[in-house]
Amino acid sequence: MAEIYVEPFRPGQEMLVAQIHNASFDEWARKLGEAYAYRKVMPQEVLDWSQKPSNTIWLAYLNGVPAGYIHCRVEEIRGRRKFLHLLYELTDRDMGQSKIAVVPRYRGRGVGKALLRTTLEYFKDRGVEIATAYAYDDNEAASALLSSLGFRHEEIFYYEDYSQQEPFAFDSIYAELDLSxxxxxxxxxxxxxxxxxxxxxxxxxxxxxxxxxxxxxxxxxxxxxxxxxxxxxxxxxxxxxxxxxxxxxxxxxxxxxxxxxxxxxxxxxxxxxxxxxxxxxxxxxxxxxxVKAVVDTGIILRDAIRMYHRLGFHIARRRWAWIKLM
Ligand SMILES: CC(C)(COP(=O)(O)OP(=O)(O)OC[C@H]1O[C@@H](n2cnc3c(N)ncnc32)[C@H](O)[C@@H]1OP(=O)(O)O)[C@@H](O)C(=O)NCCC(=O)NCCS
Structure with a gap:
């Protein structure tokens, strides 16, 4: 049986995390092209992520070999009352997916699940009530992984304790136009x-x-x-x-x-x-x-989406918001 071990990141492991990241997201970088903002990360960036307040990085080993990592952040939200939210950080502010990554040759063996489960349990014990991750709608592996741990895809998600008027999380759309x-x-x-x-x-x-x-x-x-x-x-x-x-x-x-x-x-x-x-x-x-223009917007910004359609843009993909109530 494969043995999986998950541990928090320590300074000195930034090169390892950068390598896992670059190997894991390479298929997305190639599939989506430059306009979707995937780029190789450098070890120094990983170190910078790890030093931001409330950010944590976790590494997973499969039979002793580094196989995956996850980067998340806990934030205190001041909605209708205060609560703690766990966000699986994005590869890019506007265009990315959550940083949950397993190198291709170690996939399908429970590494992703172990990383996600470890962080959910760890932060639940520390009072986190709700967790959010984001992934493109055609990311079947992410959909399978997130739903296997009780996340639900919510196009527009309202959380009572946050606000009754403003959604807490929502999908984004990515629209493209052929400029030729x-x-x-x-x-x-x-x-x-x-x-x-x-x-x-x-x-x-x-x-x-x-x-x-x-x-x-x-x-x-x-x-x-x-x-x-x-x-x-x-x-x-x-x-x-x-x-x-x-x-x-x-x-x-x-x-x-x-x-x-x-x-x-x-x-x-x-x-x-x-x-x-x-x-x-x-x-x-x-x-x-x-030759190609790409715009992104939250699904709630209907006027912006109408404007893109008016100019001939088509919706190329969606990014789904996945929510887990702990
Ligand atoms: C998404 C990713 C992290 C999954 O990691 P993994 O280690 O292969 O996942 P696991 O082996 O733990 O699988 C967890 C569950 O998802 C299922 N699953 C995994 N990959 C799948 C796929 N390609 N198609 C269908 N189901 C899949 C597994 O069968 C398992 O389900 P089960 O618990 O019901 O048996 C990995 O594919 C990856 O790194 N992808 C590239 C980066 C990325 O897209 N990150 C996600 C952004 S949110």
Whole structure:
């Protein structure tokens, strides 16, 4: 019988974890391509993860050989009451899946299950009430593993103790557009001027991030945070929408074809401003020679999904939210 042993990570094992990670997610990196943000991790990054507060990494050995790892974080949630949540950390903030990884040659032998079970039991004993993991809808191994330990896929999940209005967790969709074809004709708002941002847009950009994408820098971003986003050295193009002299929206793209949408200010929605800005962003991507555009969004953001459809995007995949009540 195979013997499986799980232990917490110790500094010095970062190279091992990086190797397991890179071998385990390699199939996803190849299957999905660059736009889905899988990349090789370096040992130093693993060490950085392990040193973040409340983060833990666990290693599994099969017959004495390192075979898998898991990375999770416990957070205190202040909802309608306080409770502890266990999150299986993601390979990338926007596009990734949970870091539950077994190297291909040791799969199907209970290693994934042992890692998951060990962490669930350990954190349940320390008061965690709810655990969340994320995986793409076509990840059959992850679906089998998570459901075998009592996780349920919930498209939109409300947790009473968190909030009655706001969902606690939800699926995301990933939509793609073939940029080698002409863009669809859409109705553009003629009062919108699309241009690259300038320093004097800073106050407007702070509002846009704070009100439209509070999950990036919180509801009140600092000037420093937004300036660092603006001057981010990663190759990208950012465009803003100016409507009757006021800067009201921002969008960007990266050289791998990913699109980021800080948003359009709430009082200026439903005027075709987002669609106009999005159309010009896609045109710019074509001018840069990109052949595929990828956007992601939470399933609850219906307006964003409608906008993607309007411009001819198709939903390529979903990322499922898996919930376990302890
Ligand atoms: C998902 C993953 C961690 C599973 O690890 P594993 O060690 O092979 O899983 P286990 O052997 O512990 O299997 C657990 C259960 O899932 C089932 N299972 C595992 N792989 C499966 C597959 N490809 N198809 C169907 N069922 C599968 C097993 O039969 C077992 O079910 P049982 O308890 O009813 O017998 C592994 O496939 C992996 O590393 N994949 C790449 C990275 C990834 O996608 N991570 C998950 C993100 S959430």
């Amino acid at each position: 074809k002409p863009l669809k004709d859409v109705r553009l708002n003629p009062d919108v001027k699309v241009r690259t941002p300038r320093e004097e847009d800073l106050d407007a950009l702070i509002r846009i991030f704070g009100e439209c994408s509070p999950w990036v820098y919180g509801p009140k971003p600092s000037a420093k945070e937004v300036l660092s986003w603006l001057h981010n050295s990663r190759a990208k193009v950012t465009l803003v929408a100016e409507y009757r002299g006021e800067t009201v929206g921002a969008m960007e793209f990266f050289k791998d074809g990913r699109i980021g949408i800080p948003g359009v200010l709430p009082e200026h929605r439903r005027k075709g401003i987002g669609t106009t800005l999005f159309y010009h962003l896609l045109k710019e991507m074509q001018r840069h020679g990109l």
